[in-house]
Amino acid sequence: MAISEHSAIASSQRVIVTGAEAMSLAYEMAGVRIAYVFPITPQTEVLETMTRSARVRVIPSDSEFNAIASATGVFWGGERCAIYTSSQGLVLMSEVMWEVAGNRLPMVMGVFNRALRGPAWTLGPQQNDSLFMRDTGWLQFFCETAQDIFDFILLAMRVAERVYLPAMVCGDGFYLSHQKEEIQIPDEAAVRNYIGELAVPDLPDSSHPATFGGVVSTAQQYFRLSERMHRDVVASQDVFLEVAKGFEVLFGRRRTLTEPYEMEDAELVLIASGATCGVVREEVARRRRRGQKVGLLKLCSIRPLPVGEMLRHLRPGQKIAVLDRNLTTGAGGIFHCEISAALRGLVDHIVLLGCITGLGGLDLTPEATGELIDYLAAAGPAQQGLIHFLDEEGLHAVGRAEQCN
Numbered sequence: 005m006a007i008s009e010h011s012a013i014a015s016s017q018r019v020i021v022t023g024a025e026a027m028s029l030a031y032e033m034a035g036v037r038i039a040y041v042f043p044i045t046p047q048t049e050v051l052e053t054m055t056r057s058a059r060v061r062v063i064p065s066d067s068e069f070n071a072i073a074s075a076t077g078v079f080w081g082g083e084r085c086a087i088y089t090s091s092q093g094l095v096l097m098s099e100v101m102w103e104v105a106g107n108r109l110p111m112v113m114g115v116f117n118r119a120l121r122g123p124a125w126t127l128g129p130q131q132n133d134s135l136f137m138r139d140t141g142w143l144q145f146f147c148e149t150a151q152d153i154f155d156f157i158l159l160a161m162r163v164a165e166r167v168y169l170p171a172m173v174c175g176d177g178f179y180l181s182h183q184k185e186e187i188q189i190p191d192e193a194a195v196r197n198y199i200g201e202l203a204v205p206d207l208p209d210s211s212h213p214a215t216f217g218g219v220v221s222t223a224q225q226y227f228r229l230s231e232r233m234h235r236d237v238v239a240s241q242d243v244f245l246e247v248a249k250g251f252e253v254l255f256g257r258r259r260t261l262t263e264p265y266e267m268e269d270a271e272l273v274l275i276a277s278g279a280t281c282g283v284v285r286e287e288v289a290r291r292r293r294r295g296q297k298v299g300l301l302k303l304c305s306i307r308p309l310p311v312g313e314m315l316r317h318l319r320p321g322q323k324i325a326v327l328d329r330n331l332t333t334g335a336g337g338i339f340h341c342e343i344s345a346a347l348r349g350l351v352d353h354i355v356l357l358g359c360i361t362g363l364g365g366l367d368l369t370p371e372a373t374g375e376l377i378d379y380l381a382a383a384g385p386a387q388q389g390l391i392h393f394l395d396e397e398g399l400h401a402v403g404r405a406e407q408c409n
Contacts, residue, residue, distance in 0.1 A: 016190045016255070023180035024049035026150040026187055027114045027173070030157035031086040032057055033195045039086035040065055040074040044093040045127055046116050046177040054086065068093035072100045072113075079109045080216075084161070084202050088114035090177060092121060094133045098140070101170075105141030105233070107216060109204065110164035112157060113142075116177040117278070117329075119364045128365020129176035131278065131330040135306070135338045141233050143171035143240055144307040146277040147180065151187040155251070155259055156304070161199055162247040167236045168205070176329070178365065179279040190255050198254055241308040261310035263302040266292055267317045270299025272380050275314075276327040277303045277339065280361070280368055284327065287373040298377055306339065311346045318347070323355040325380050327394075329362040334403075336360065336391040355383055361394040368394070375399050 021029065027050050031039070039062045041051045055062045065071035068089050078085035089097060094115060104111055119130035134144055143163065145156045153175055160171040175181065208216065220226050241261065248259040265285055267273070276284050281302045291298040301317055303310070318324070326344075328337025335341055340358030347356065359376055361368050372394050379392075379399055390401035 015194075016188050018186050018188050020184050020186050021150055022049060022182055022184050023147070023150040023153045023175050024116070024182065025053050026154040027088065027157060028053035028057070028086075029189065030154045031114075032060055033189070033192045034084070034158060034161060034199045035196055036084045036086045037061060038078050038083060039063065040071040040078070041088070042066070042068045042071045042093065044068070044090050046118060046181040047088050047090040047093070047114070049181055050088045050114060050116075060086070068096040069100060072097040072104070075111060076100065076104055076107075076109060079111055079204060080208055082202065082204060082207055085111070086114075087111065088116075090116045091118035091133045095120065095136065098137060101137055101140045101142060104170050106229075108168040109170060110161070110168055110202075111170040112160045112164055113170065113172050114153075114157065115172050115174045116181040117174055118177040126364045127177070128363075129179055129279070129329065130363055130365070131174070131176075131328075131338070134172055134174045135330050137172070138307055138338070141169060141237065142307065143167075143169055143237065143305070145171065145173050145305050146303065147173065147175040148278055148281045148302065149187075150180065150183075150185050151257075152304070153180065154187055154189065155255075155257060158195065158199065159244065159247060159251060159259060162251075163240055163244050165202065166243045166247065167240045169233070169236055169240065174278070176279040188257075194254055198250065237308055239308075241305075241310055241312065244305075244308070260313060261303075261305040261308070262313040262317065263304065264317045265300040265302065267299035267301060269297055271297040271322060272377060273299050273301055273318065273322050273324045274327060274373075274377070274380075275301045275303055275324060275339070275343065277306075278329060280327055280329055283368050283370055284373055287370045287377065290370070291374070291377060296377075296381075303339065306342060309342055309346055311350075314343070314347070315350060318351050318354070320352040320354065322351075323357075323380050323383060325357045325359050325376060325392075327359050327361055327368075327376075331360050331363060355380075355385060355388060357383060357387055357390075357392060359392040359394050359399075366395055369396075372396070372398070
């Protein structure tokens with residue numbers, strides 16, 4: 005859809021909603037009329053909200069596996085379908101998720117992150133459920149606020165339908181799914197105009213029989229299809245920036261894959277995603293009032309990993325800590341591992357540390373964040389190989405993370 009740079013900003017209203025309600029509202033305003041669902045905490049609130057709408061047909065499934073399989077059929081039929089899950093439910097969907105990406109269906113899934121079962125059962129937020137799927141070909145966006153959830157559902161639809169890849173819009177369970185806050189929602193007609201009609205290429209047609217998702221005839225074909233998917237995931241960064249320009253023109257909100265806070269002259273940088281950013285931002289503001297040059301770089305995506313945007317905010321000589329509400333056991337935080345690999349050789353003379361925090365929903369406090377900042381200020385290259393854990397007892401380092409650095 006072409007949007008003139010002179011277009012007027014659409015009228016809007018402010019409402020107080022939870023992140024779950026914001027997710028449901030975004031699907032409905034985008035014109036989605038079918039949802040395949042299976043309840044799981046803390047995603048169930050999305051389901052409950054959507055069932056109160058007379059415009060969306062909410063169809064219960066007997067498992068998350070069948071929910072996503074049924075949603076796949078809806079897309080093959082040429083319609084959008086809402087689907088959302090969490091934790092073990094997302095893992096149960098995993099087999100079909102590879103199929104969805106491989107068949108290049110632009111499905112958009114809402115995920116409220118919750119810790120997986122192991123080493124114990126907990127309902128607290130943790131990002132390992134969605135990050136477990138980072139190799140499937142799905143795009144992954146991470147949200148801090150209910151406004152982020154609403155906006156990124158719409159943006160993800162536009163990006164997914166441009167690159168023909170599915171996308172997840174993720175937020176921390178309970179922190180974001182249940183907490184109420186004020187958001188701005190635009191006129192529904194403007195949303196429909198922005199989203200446009202779904203266009204899925206090569207839909208099944210009985211007059212032209214074909215096989216979809218079958219066995220490829222050669223390993224070379226499989227290799228080429230995999231390479232093409234990789235290229236399209238990387239290219240989705242530029243596609244996002246393009247559709248975000250139209251979003252800003254129409255709705256008056258600027259959206260990027262990184263959001264800098266006090267980064268102009270920052271010497272110490274914390275990189276974070278999701279609800280963690282709120283606490284970090286609070287401590288950064290406090291340190292700034294004391295004259296300390298600290299900044300926050302909020303990361304809104306891991307697929308694509310916005311390396312180009314990060315490089316615009318990072319510079320040689322900085323000391324950087326990546327905060328992860330996830331853990332790849334034996335290696336460290338997933339965002340830290342990815343960022344370390346991506347930045348290697350691109351930014352000189354930086355100290356880049358990884359810090360695990362908030363696992364299982366453990367609160368990150370301003371005091372603990374301050375302890376990390378103090379540690380970062382004194383850190384040198386020798387600390388880069390350590391895996392740091394930050395909990396209510398303080399900051400401590402365990403083992404090495406040489407494979408990430």
